[in-house]
Amino acid sequence: MSRKRTAILISGRGTNMGALISAAMDPSYPAEIALVLSNRPDAKGLERAQDFGIPTAVVDHRDFSGDRQAFEKAVNDVLKELKIELVALAGFMRILTPYLVNSWNGRMINIHPALLPAFKGLATHERALEEGVKLHGATVHYVSAEMDDGPIIIQGAVPVLDEDTPDTLAARVLEVEHKIYPKALELVACGKAKVKGSRVCCGGQDEAPTDLIWP
Ligand code: GAR
Numbered sequence: 001m002s003r004k005r006t007a008i009l010i011s012g013r014g015t016n017m018g019a020l021i022s023a024a025m026d027p028s029y030p031a032e033i034a035l036v037l038s039n040r041p042d043a044k045g046l047e048r049a050q051d052f053g054i055p056t057a058v059v060d061h062r063d064f065s066g067d068r069q070a071f072e073k074a075v076n077d078v079l080k081e082l083k084i085e086l087v088a089l090a091g092f093m094r095i096l097t098p099y100l101v102n103s104w105n106g107r108m109i110n111i112h113p114a115l116l117p118a119f120k121g122l123a124t125h126e127r128a129l130e131e132g133v134k135l136h137g138a139t140v141h142y143v144s145a146e147m148d149d150g151p152i153i154i155q156g157a158v159p160v161l162d163e164d165t166p167d168t169l170a171a172r173v174l175e176v177e178h179k180i181y182p183k184a185l186e187l188v189a190c191g192k193a194k195v196k197g198s199r200v201c202c203g204g205q206d207e208a209p210t211d212l213i214w215p
Helices: 017-022 046-049 068-081 098-103 123-133 166-189
Strands: 003-011 031-038 056-058 086-088 109-112 137-140 152-160 194-197 199-201
Touching: 003 046, 003 123, 003 166, 017 031, 017 046, 017 098, 017 166, 031 046, 031 166, 046 056, 086 166, 109 123, 109 166, 123 137, 123 166, 137 166, 152 166, 152 199
Parallel strands: 003 031, 003 086, 031 056, 086 109
Antiparallel strands: 109 137, 137 152, 194 199
């Protein structure tokens, strides 16, 4: 089976991007990372990607004077030029319009640092501590028109400890993000993560679940 040409979209440090690139270094992994694209020229992840020898591109949203669709059209042009088949958002901090979401329906995935549908948006770890939840975690999902929404592919859970601060909790969640994102991209790229209504079914009846990681 040919490996799916995948683009990773980032805005920052790119640790999830690094986890995906490392997984894709195995030639039997069903996705190859063909591009890392950032909306910020100073994103640390761009250097990391270049160190791995991955082609990079910058489409700076500030060049489009607030015209979101023109920005997304420019992103899409780069993706098409490089014959990208799958898109993985990894800390890509732009709200997407239906234009880009619909262009990649069923072929764009995102990671969010919370057990969706809880804690959409920003400051997820602070809010988890405020609410006093005992389990927190991360979710990889197909991207839909709503922010941090769409069929869930994998979730990873971590305990919330009494002495946690937002930083200690974020670090524990980030570790689980680095486990679930490569697994989710693998399931999507090999065609196992099938959307059925609002759910994603990943395995056969006799298979152990691969779409949940828990403490
Ligand atoms: C990650 O924690 C990711 O889950 C989050 O941004 C961080 C990026 O870190 N994404 C979102 O909040 C999207 N709603 P990274 O650049 O080190 O991968």
